[in-house]
Amino acid sequence: MTTPGRPRISLLGTSALLFEAPGAFDLPHQRRIWALAAAASRWPGIREAIPGITNLMLTFETPPRELDGLIAALNDGWDAAEGLAIGGREIRLPVNYGGEVGSSLQSVADHCGLSVDDVVSIHAAPLYTVFALGSHPGYCYLGGMDPRITMPRRQIPLQRSAGGSVSIGGSQTGVSASPGPSGWHAIGHTSWTFFDPSWPSPAALAPGDTIRFEIKQVIR
């Protein structure tokens, strides 16, 4: 076994700090991030602890004078973090793969050396876990994608992509909750409401929930 790496901690100006965990992009690591987030959100001076994909952003109520204490607390917190298992609910999402919205389906297939049908069946096979919310209101980052359909993000982000886009960015996948700019590749479309500011909790899904994509149709 190789020695586990150490976390990376970097500044986002004076308003936030980013903690990046070492190791794989998988559920056990993400569960430790959830545990660390739950602990860090109670620390003094911290406004919010926001899980990303095997990383954690802390925003400051007031920026700390000295960062050493916070950095030590994060490192210790990570070492001590037992995986927090969140028992979420399971959502089934029918997807129209390809078509106007999912216009990158063919280019993902070409990039990965697979057929369109392969990309669709590989994408729809796993039970995905919501790892984190981010990007835009109600958007869920999903863990569990098969690495065979990995495709790097766009060279230049699109100014506008459709709401409900099912997209791939690097080794991640997700569904956009509303139209907006995106650096990812859309391979399909779903209609489902992920976000409503009038709900008691404005996002429909939370970390720990699971999603299964159902192939409604494949448009070539």
Added chain:
Amino acid sequence: MIEILSVTGPASVQDLGRFDQYRFGIGTAGAMDDVALRAGNILLGNDENAAGIEIPMVPFRLRFDRDMAFALTGAGVEAEIDGRVIPPWWRSHARAGDLLDIKAMPRGARLYLTVGGGIDVPMVLGSRSTQFRGEFGGLHGRPLQPGDILPCTASAATIGELGVEPAEITLARPNTAADETIVRVVIAGEYDGFDAATQALFWSSSWKITPQSNRYGYRLQGPAVKPRVPIEKRSHGIVPGVIQIPPNGQPIIQMRDAQTSGGYPKIATVIRADLWRVGQARLGSKLRFEQTAYAEALAAEAEMSAYIERLRTIVRLIEEIRTCRSS
């Protein structure tokens, strides 16, 4: 109430922003020039977080439906109320039926109209700021249109005219060329992924602000700045001010409507004390980055807070003197 008569470009209702909803994927939104919004609110005796109208393009016209105090801060504009010229960073009094006509914007990029008591749109998730993506906050979560009626909590009490020195003068940075904005940045996570020559290029270049720059982000144009090897990050939280380098090597500064997370490498972050300068930098003008340490960035913030505190004190003293004289 205020009635919008004509709008050019995406004007919107903004307060200082929505700061504690990141975990739902909700960014800050809020005024691109928070200093100007605060100053307008201070001139009017409002809560500094009261909502105003952010106006990025002119002409812009509106009518006041009742007597109320208002202030114009931020960009330098040619503006008239009922035919009278309004000086910059000035508080005036409108009468019912008066027309406010913003004709030109010779300096800066965003004007703030604040009214006594603030624009009274509903508070959504802790803020009145317009959140375009997701369409909530502000007025129906969208840019203002002709015919829109904005409710105001304004009192009809007449208050005297009053002005303060614009922040761009008081907080001017030394050695700034005309048409160039220098902003201080703290280096970010992937800075070391760029070799020394590329880092030097990032600091020495004068970056052009392209027309694809808006409340989401400022897309810059200059020499390609690329990391030694391509960097594809796992998605992580980002904040306004973060400078990402997409694979084409052209920096993007995340602004108030930016996504709350991203995966492009980050070379640096514009410090909070200078982000308003980016918000006032015009399309087609140049930006230059100056490296600063975390402690210096905190000192710059303290300086900014002191400036705001000074404004508050000056306005209060003038009000007190006027009250003494009139009583």
